[in-house]
Amino acid sequence: MTQLTAPPQVSRPHPAHPAGRPRLARLAHLARPARPARFVAGVVLGLLVTFAVVGPIVWPEAATQDLDRYLQAPTWSKPWGRDDFGRDVTARLAHATRLSLVLSALCVATALLIGGTTGVLAAWAGGWCDTLLRGVAETASALPALLIVLLVSALAAPGALWPLYLGIAVAASIEYFRVVRSRASRVLATDAVEAARLLDLGRWHVVRRHLWPDLRPTLVTLASLGMVTSILAMSTLGFVKVGVQPPRTELGLMLAEALPFFDVAPWMALAPVTVLFALTLSLWGLRSEEVVSR
Amino acid sequence: MTTPSVPRTVRILTARLAQACGVALMVSVVCFLVVQQLPGDAAYRIAAGRYGADLVDSAAAQGVRQELGLDRPVWQQLGDWCADLFTLDLGRSLVTTRTVVDELGPALLATLQLAAAALLGAVLIGAALGTEAARRPGGIVDRMCAAWVAASRALPPFLLGIGLMVVLSGRAGWMSSAGGDGLAALVLPALTLAICLSGLFARIIRDAVIEVHQSAYVQFARTKGLPERVVIIRHTIRNALVAVVPYVGVQAVVLIEGVVVVESLFSWDGLGHALVHAVFWRDVPVLQGASLVLALLIVAINTGVDLAVAALDPRPRHAGVTA
Numbered sequence: 271m272t273q274l275t276a277p278p279q280v281s282r283p284h285p286a287h288p289a290g291r292p293r294l295a296r297l298a299h300l301a302r303p304a305r306p307a308r309f310v311a312g313v314v315l316g317l318l319v320t321f322a323v324v325g326p327i328v329w330p331e332a333a334t335q336d337l338d339r340y341l342q343a344p345t346w347s348k349p350w351g352r353d354d355f356g357r358d359v360t361a362r363l364a365h366a367t368r369l370s371l372v373l374s375a376l377c378v379a380t381a382l383l384i385g386g387t388t389g390v391l392a393a394w395a396g397g398w399c400d401t402l403l404r405g406v407a408e409t410a411s412a413l414p415a416l417l418i419v420l421l422v423s424a425l426a427a428p429g430a431l432w433p434l435y436l437g438i439a440v441a442a443s444i445e446y447f448r449v450v451r452s453r454a455s456r457v458l459a460t461d462a463v464e465a466a467r468l469l470d471l472g473r474w475h476v477v478r479r480h481l482w483p484d485l486r487p488t489l490v491t492l493a494s495l496g497m498v499t500s501i502l503a504m505s506t507l508g509f510v511k512v513g514v515q516p517p518r519t520e521l522g523l524m525l526a527e528a529l530p531f532f533d534v535a536p537w538m539a540l541a542p543v544t545v546l547f548a549l550t551l552s553l554w555g556l557r558s559e560e561v562v563s564r
Numbered sequence: 565m566t567t568p569s570v571p572r573t574v575r576i577l578t579a580r581l582a583q584a585c586g587v588a589l590m591v592s593v594v595c596f597l598v599v600q601q602l603p604g605d606a607a608y609r610i611a612a613g614r615y616g617a618d619l620v621d622s623a624a625a626q627g628v629r630q631e632l633g634l635d636r637p638v639w640q641q642l643g644d645w646c647a648d649l650f651t652l653d654l655g656r657s658l659v660t661t662r663t664v665v666d667e668l669g670p671a672l673l674a675t676l677q678l679a680a681a682a683l684l685g686a687v688l689i690g691a692a693l694g695t696e697a698a699r700r701p702g703g704i705v706d707r708m709c710a711a712w713v714a715a716s717r718a719l720p721p722f723l724l725g726i727g728l729m730v731v732l733s734g735r736a737g738w739m740s741s742a743g744g745d746g747l748a749a750l751v752l753p754a755l756t757l758a759i760c761l762s763g764l765f766a767r768i769i770r771d772a773v774i775e776v777h778q779s780a781y782v783q784f785a786r787t788k789g790l791p792e793r794v795v796i797i798r799h800t801i802r803n804a805l806v807a808v809v810p811y812v813g814v815q816a817v818v819l820i821e822g823v824v825v826v827e828s829l830f831s832w833d834g835l836g837h838a839l840v841h842a843v844f845w846r847d848v849p850v851l852q853g854a855s856l857v858l859a860l861l862i863v864a865i866n867t868g869v870d871l872a873v874a875a876l877d878p879r880p881r882h883a884g885v886t887a
Contacts, residue, residue: 405586408583408586409582409583409586409587409590410587410590411817412583412584412587412817412859412860412862412863412866413587413590413591413855413859413862414817414818414820414821414858414862415821416821416824416825417820417821417824417839417855417858417859420824420839420840420843420855421591421594421595421598421851421855422594423843424595424598424842424843424846424848424851425594425597425598502720505720505722506720506721506722506825509722509825509829510722510824510825510828510829510840511844512840512843512844522722525723525726529726532730539726543723546720546723550719551714551715554714
């Protein structure tokens with residue numbers, strides 16, 4: 271079911287690939303998740319989104335402190351207890367989940383837009399346009415997302431959200447460009463597209479009837495994995511205290527804040543970890559086809 | 565597209581050199597923009613970093629400004645900046661005033677140790693898991709292996725690191741979580757990274773082993789009456805590893821990202837640690853130096869992988885599909 275098979279060669283002539291290394295190696299094919307697994311993933315994600323939407327409305331004051339009851343153990347009304355400032359961990363968690371979901375969705379949407387358009391453009395136009403775009407992507411592929419975000423975040427005041435957004439979106443769009451370009455050039459080289467061109471059916475027809483149906487499952491997979499990557503990147507940066515700054519709540523930051531109290535109040539650390547896991551695993555389970563891995 | 569006139573090695577090296585130059589340019593322009601964007605007066609910030617926030621006055625800031633030439637026009641500074649880079653003068657740390665080369669030399673060594681240990685560990689764990697899973701495709705071990713691959717993608721290094729810290733050094737008390745000397749301190753961060761990287765390796769090795777197992781020469785080795793263990797060690801693993809080498813390059817990006825995080829987590833004094841601190845202090849020369857070296861490390865790993873692949877499998881190949 272999942273052996274490594276080489277995708278069909280592109281028959282369209284390209285300028286010699288600079289590195290000449292087997293770029294197929296970047297494709298790691300993993301099994302498509304079984305139906306029940308996708309269903310469970312969908313339900314879990316739905317619950318998390320509901321928590322992220324409804325939570326901040328139910329508990330609008332995530333920063334309210336109650337210093338008399340610091341590190342209070344979980345109760346029925348405060349299921350995740352209180353933190354070292356007596357703040358309600360459940361409320362903070364809801365705000366953090368919302369931030370993660372909204373910001374990563376924005377990043378992924380931007381990256382898909384940039385990467386998708388440039389990818390199709392490069393595959394379609396070919397020539398110097400393709401060479402230029404691929405050169406940029408090739409160069410940037412040596413810069414990991416985390417490095418880009420760290421560099422960009424040094425541009426802004428500490429705690430600003432836009433460097434996170436910009437860095438993650440730029441880094442992700444490079445990966446999307448590659449995948450979309452290789453996929454699109456394969457589609458554009460098929461007999462069906464050539465027939466459509468000979469019949470003079472127009473570009474819009476090719477996009478709508480040939481490119482889009484073929485790219486859609488890839489884009490869904492890229493989007494769900496991109497959400498995972500950006501949520502993890504955000505929490506990682508929060509954890510090393512470069513990303514989001516207190517008092518704003520973020521999953522990685524919450525974990526970093528909770529760790530010193532792990533011995534007396536382990537639930538504080540478990541709360542963000544649980545949400546992070548549920549988020550990433552459900553998004554991971556939603557992907558619709560083989561996985562493209564870096 | 566193979567051009568027979570140019571040797572493959574030369575093509576690989578020129579392409580990678582071009583990539584290295586592009587990366588250097590990208591990083592240094594962004595770093596220069598960072599300098600220009602710094603909130604507040606850069607001279608004051610740097611002086612605060614050097615002498616402590618309580619001891620800064622306008623005289624100290626003026627001294628810093630003149631020393632570093634911060635009062636010149638922007639284009640002049642950018643020109644100097646890039647010229648310095650191409651003469652390999654990375655400048656001095658704004659905080660400690662030591663040269664960036666002095667500052668980052670030991671850090672690079674520490675990072676290389678960590679990365680090498682992690683890669684070795686990842687391949688070993690991956691090989692053990694993968695060959696075990698390939699023995700019975702679809703069996704329990706195989707399914708557990710598939711779950712492991714998924715989990716290793718959903719598990720960011722910092723979470724895994726904390727988990728290991730809590731379990732191994734907290735509960736069990738087996739080893740110290742941070743500090744300690746040399747080898748003992750290396751175990752936890754390297755193990756964390758190795759586990760994170762092992763998922764993909766396990767998968768690749770599993771697939772490759774299954775493919776090799778079905779090949780004629782392995783069938784023959786079995787017919788010859790060799791015991792299964794010998795078949796695996798002598799025939800399967802060696803051939804399967806040829807398929808694994810290209811994935812070291814794919815994992816280079818993940819490895820370097822992981823290095824940044826894991827070093828910060830375990831206070832391992834490497835490049836990632838230096839980088840995060842440089843962002844924190846807006847120490848741009850160190851920021852530039854550390855990100856440059858990290859990015860060039862990825863290029864270097866990929867060059868090595870390219871050359872290794874070319875040596876291992878000298879058949880000409882078409883570089884048609886890029887992904």
